[in-house]
Amino acid sequence: MAQSKGIRFDTLTLHAGARPDVATGARATPIYQSASFVFRDSDHAAALFNMERAGYVYSRIANPTCAVLEERISALEGGVGAIAVASGQAALHLAIVTLMGAGSHIVASRSLYGGSHNLLDFTLPRFGIETTFVNPRDLDAWRAAIRPETRLLFGETLGNPRLEVLDVTRVAALAHDHGLPLLVDSTFTTPYLMRPFEHGADLVYHSATKFLSGHGVVIGGLLVDGGRFDWDEPGKSAGKFPTLTEPYAGFHGMVFAEESTTAAFLLRARREGVRDFGACMAPMTAFQILQGIETLHVRMPRHVENTRRIVAFLASHPFVESVGYPELEQHPDRALAARLLPRGCGAVFSFAIRGTREQGRKLIEGLRIFSHLANVGDAKSLVIHPASTTHFRVATEELRAAGITEGTIRLSVGLEDPEDLIEDLARALRAAEKG
Amino acid sequence: MRIKVAGREAYGYTGARAFDPSRPTLAFVHGAANDHSVWALQSRYFAHHGWNAVAVDLPGHGRTAGDPFASVPALAAWLVALLDALPAERAALVGHSMGALAALHAAAGHPERVTKLALLGASAPMPVGGALLEAAQRDDHLAFELITGWSYSPSDQLGGNPMPGLWMTGNGLRLMERSRPGALYADLKACHDYADGLGAAARVRCPVLVAIGERDQMVPPQNTAGLLGALADRRVVRLSDCGHSLMAEAPDAVLDALRDFVLGS
Numbered sequence: 001m002a003q004s005k006g007i008r009f010d011t012l013t014l015h016a017g018a019r020p021d022v023a024t025g026a027r028a029t030p031i032y033q034s035a036s037f038v039f040r041d042s043d044h045a046a047a048l049f050n051m052e053r054a055g056y057v058y059s060r061i062a063n064p065t066c067a068v069l070e071e072r073i074s075a076l077e078g079g080v081g082a083i084a085v086a087s088g089q090a091a092l093h094l095a096i097v098t099l100m101g102a103g104s105h106i107v108a109s110r111s112l113y114g115g116s117h118n119l120l121d122f123t124l125p126r127f128g129i130e131t132t133f134v135n136p137r138d139l140d141a142w143r144a145a146i147r148p149e150t151r152l153l154f155g156e157t158l159g160n161p162r163l164e165v166l167d168v169t170r171v172a173a174l175a176h177d178h179g180l181p182l183l184v185d186s187t188f189t190t191p192y193l194m195r196p197f198e199h200g201a202d203l204v205y206h207s208a209t210k211f212l213s214g215h216g217v218v219i220g221g222l223l224v225d226g227g228r229f230d231w232d233e234p235g236k237s238a239g240k241f242p243t244l245t246e247p248y249a250g251f252h253g254m255v256f257a258e259e260s261t262t263a264a265f266l267l268r269a270r271r272e273g274v275r276d277f278g279a280c281m282a283p284m285t286a287f288q289i290l291q292g293i294e295t296l297h298v299r300m301p302r303h304v305e306n307t308r309r310i311v312a313f314l315a316s317h318p319f320v321e322s323v324g325y326p327e328l329e330q331h332p333d334r335a336l337a338a339r340l341l342p343r344g345c346g347a348v349f350s351f352a353i354r355g356t357r358e359q360g361r362k363l364i365e366g367l368r369i370f371s372h373l374a375n376v377g378d379a380k381s382l383v384i385h386p387a388s389t390t391h392f393r394v395a396t397e398e399l400r401a402a403g404i405t406e407g408t409i410r411l412s413v414g415l416e417d418p419e420d421l422i423e424d425l426a427r428a429l430r431a432a433e434k435g
Numbered sequence: 436m437r438i439k440v441a442g443r444e445a446y447g448y449t450g451a452r453a454f455d456p457s458r459p460t461l462a463f464v465h466g467a468a469n470d471h472s473v474w475a476l477q478s479r480y481f482a483h484h485g486w487n488a489v490a491v492d493l494p495g496h497g498r499t500a501g502d503p504f505a506s507v508p509a510l511a512a513w514l515v516a517l518l519d520a521l522p523a524e525r526a527a528l529v530g531h532s533m534g535a536l537a538a539l540h541a542a543a544g545h546p547e548r549v550t551k552l553a554l555l556g557a558s559a560p561m562p563v564g565g566a567l568l569e570a571a572q573r574d575d576h577l578a579f580e581l582i583t584g585w586s587y588s589p590s591d592q593l594g595g596n597p598m599p600g601l602w603m604t605g606n607g608l609r610l611m612e613r614s615r616p617g618a619l620y621a622d623l624k625a626c627h628d629y630a631d632g633l634g635a636a637a638r639v640r641c642p643v644l645v646a647i648g649e650r651d652q653m654v655p656p657q658n659t660a661g662l663l664g665a666l667a668d669r670r671v672v673r674l675s676d677c678g679h680s681l682m683a684e685a686p687d688a689v690l691d692a693l694r695d696f697v698l699g700s
Contacts, residue, residue: 006583007593015594016602017594017602018595051476052477052483052596052688053476053480054598054599055599055687062599067596067600070599071594072594074601075594075604079602079605080601080605080606081601081605083600226609227605228609253451254451258448258498261470261610262606262609262613263612270600427615
């Protein structure tokens, strides 16, 4: 019986997209710190500008170091390609503006990172793009929110900060029934824990600032195309995505869906989105994210292992009211998590104490190893109070709907010795409980 | 462009240029379970350098409806019908793998219509292994995976795509996955069953370019010897560290070879 010979995930984390440098033999990916690239002759220059030849012109559009990262995340996600951009926010923006313009509509999960919520709820309406937010667990709500002008469904693999597990399979099927793509923010899970394309998602993005780079030293985003969505399917998507299916005057009348059967979205996103909006990634940033990804398959199991230990500790602590981790018996998405996230539900979760807002403040300030800051996915453990920081612009009613209270505390569990982390939490909980 | 070929609508990519009968024509023909998009870079170059470049979707592939044809001679007849429909009295034909066999057969049968012939990743005969054929017949995803494993050089399996940001093997796999059920089997069977390759090669009257990927495992380089021997007027380009997906793995080298060949005397 013949068997496929695909290269495995752990090997791809180290090698995908990279090969020893032809010029020098350097084994590490070189940092191509150059704004521009020399043309061989005038014909070569014209051919590169007109997409008749492959290569590099200007690092806002494409850069060789960034391209290695783009290939690597595509390989790990099982996609056809990617674009590296300045941040996760830039990736979300690029996805949206590539697909739609004024008059369009998005249906999004209510449980989003505060920055994503800001973009959708406050900023994009000024440009004529409206969003309806729905309970991510309520498929009927997703369905009811879809309008004729809807162009995208969007959610997070694990909702922020309460870890609602997005039923990617069912939401994707619903989207496809309506000729729409599903975009997923996979920052919390990384391709090590879930590969959303395998469950039906069409576009995936990451804040690579988090677990992909893994050390809290860079800001970057990655937008990946699964290459399966048919942007011009008669009776379904046909007519909904003119940016991909009609001639684009801004690039010699190119019809992106004809130019590439599998990567039309990426072509438009690169040839218009990063060209015109300009939120490109710096090559040094790409190099640092590549360094992080090389150990993704080693770090993520330890992140999950440490998290499970801490979740177990908190769940049995008398001063803790609730712990929101999908592997716990009482979590409403436990069965779904077991199906979609068999390797674990990540290392970011929230818990609530049986106390006042002031006791919550004491808890956070009593921690010595956990750092109080606005980030997740660092090798070092982190803590934050969402209601007063990441979600402070979100109305109280919306906060409640997203399951966030004044006492909610979010942890991002790092790679320290778990006993030290538990002792740190135990000490801070004791101090908070005393009031 | 949309065009009626033998009474049925077909699609051809033209680099967003209208067909101009006063220009010379170059037709690009894809391989099994592929479509026009495998020629995007090369065909776009010619479309913007004085040629009618038409990268077709064969029947039952890409944007051309219908069932895939069951034989190489049928595909060749369709190519000649395409030239009639364009209309192009004469044209250069560029084919990859199965598309190369179709172009070869068309050139052999209609020497007055074909000015030049470029064969990429081709051999004659072009046998297909039993395990692959059986998987394709079952519409088993394994068939796509096997082809992906055999279609790229070992180094290209790890990436390094000349086209920035695209994951080469993922792209190739996804393109095949988007083919219609049964298309891969029909295509592979047509290649496997085609027994007239060497005879056709001997009947070709125009200059022929043969491009060989030296790490091709779908059509191993040693299998091309018979084809090369049968062609009267041929030149050979060997691409080192290149597998069966020549247009993706070595897009510039393929374009340069085609340009030198097509523009040369």
